[in-house]
Amino acid sequence: MIDEQVTATPLQSHTQHQQVPPYPTLLYHNFIKQKLSLPLTLRLKRITNLSLSSVSSLQLSSAPDFWYFYAEASKKKELEAYEYAIKNSDPVVLQSYLDNYLDAPQAHRDSVKAHLSMLQQIDRQWNDALVNNSKEAFDEYLANNPNSPHKAEAKHKIDSLDWVTAVATDSEDAYKSYLESHPNGEHVDDANNGLKKISAKTVQPQERLMISSTFRNFFQSINARDEEGLRSSVSNLLTSFLGKLDATKK
Numbered sequence: 001m002i003d004e005q006v007t008a009t010p011l012q013s014h015t016q017h018q019q020v021p022p023y024p025t026l027l028y029h030n031f032i033k034q035k036l037s038l039p040l041t042l043r044l045k046r047i048t049n050l051s052l053s054s055v056s057s058l059q060l061s062s063a064p065d066f067w068y069f070y071a072e073a074s075k076k077k078e079l080e081a082y083e084y085a086i087k088n089s090d091p092v093v094l095q096s097y098l099d100n101y102l103d104a105p106q107a108h109r110d111s112v113k114a115h116l117s118m119l120q121q122i123d124r125q126w127n128d129a130l131v132n133n134s135k136e137a138f139d140e141y142l143a144n145n146p147n148s149p150h151k152a153e154a155k156h157k158i159d160s161l162d163w164v165t166a167v168a169t170d171s172e173d174a175y176k177s178y179l180e181s182h183p184n185g186e187h188v189d190d191a192n193n194g195l196k197k198i199s200a201k202t203v204q205p206q207e208r209l210m211i212s213s214t215f216r217n218f219f220q221s222i223n224a225r226d227e228e229g230l231r232s233s234v235s236n237l238l239t240s241f242l243g244k245l246d247a248t249k250k
Contacts, residue, residue, distance in 0.1 A: 082108045089149045091119050126150045135161045156186070163187040172198050 078101050085097040094116040098109060122145050129141040138154045138161075148154070159182050166178040166187075175191045175198070182188070221229035 078104050078108070082112065085112050086115055089119060091116055091123070094119070122148055122150075126154075129154070129157075133157075133161075159185050159187070163190070166191060166194070170194070170198075 081097050081101060082104065085094050088094065094112050097104075097112055098116070101109070125141055125144060126148070129137040135158050138157050142148070142151065142154050145151075162178050162181055163186070166174040172195060175194045178185065178191050179188065185191075217229065217232075221227075
């Protein structure tokens with residue numbers, strides 16, 4: 001009686017420690033499912049920590065079920081990681097998949113490698129454009145990589161470079177060229193203000209016509225000795241010049 005208690009106690013204690021269900025046909029399936037819901041590294045650690053005595057206590061008929069659930073869960077995890085990686089534009093994510101799923105289907109690994117290689121090539125071209133730092137370089141980069149993750153930044157660079165050129169030239173044509181190239185650009189208001197300043201300092205065509213008409217009427221009035229005509233021909237001009245009404249009256 002004492003010997004039976006001695007041999008039973010270690011097995012009972014070990015079984016309680018491992019929390020292995022006594023009936024592996026149905027309860028053990030649930031136990032395995034719970035284990036497979038854990039992260040892969042923790043799953044492997046717990047699986048490898050099962051002692052020989054706990055494994056020997058399981059019925060042999062449950063072993064195929066265990067590996068079936070484990071294989072199915074592993075396939076599902078790998079497929080989720082593959083689908084996430086192949087849609088991602090971060091090279092770190094793709095490299096992480098290749099490092100963590102060495103036994104993944106070769107087709108999956110080849111697809112991820114090709115995608116990673118393409119992203120690395122895009123990054124090299126982007127770095128070249130940054131070093132060149134010209135509108136032509138960024139235009140060429142966008143033409144070769146229309147869906148690049150750097151698309152927005154490249155457009156910002158082009159906008160900034162075009163604006164620097166417009167400001168340096170400071171001409172009506174330069175500001176109009178910027179507005180035509182960037183109708184929704186970052187410096188639209190600045191370009192319109194630049195056009196207004198240039199317009200204020202430049203004699204406009206309608207102003208030239210007004211001046212020509214004023215001089216013609218002025219000399220005609222002198223030749224005709226027409227005092228009233230002379231006064232009316234210069235009245236608007238003197239009023240505008242002096243900022244006072246009736247500037248021609250005595």
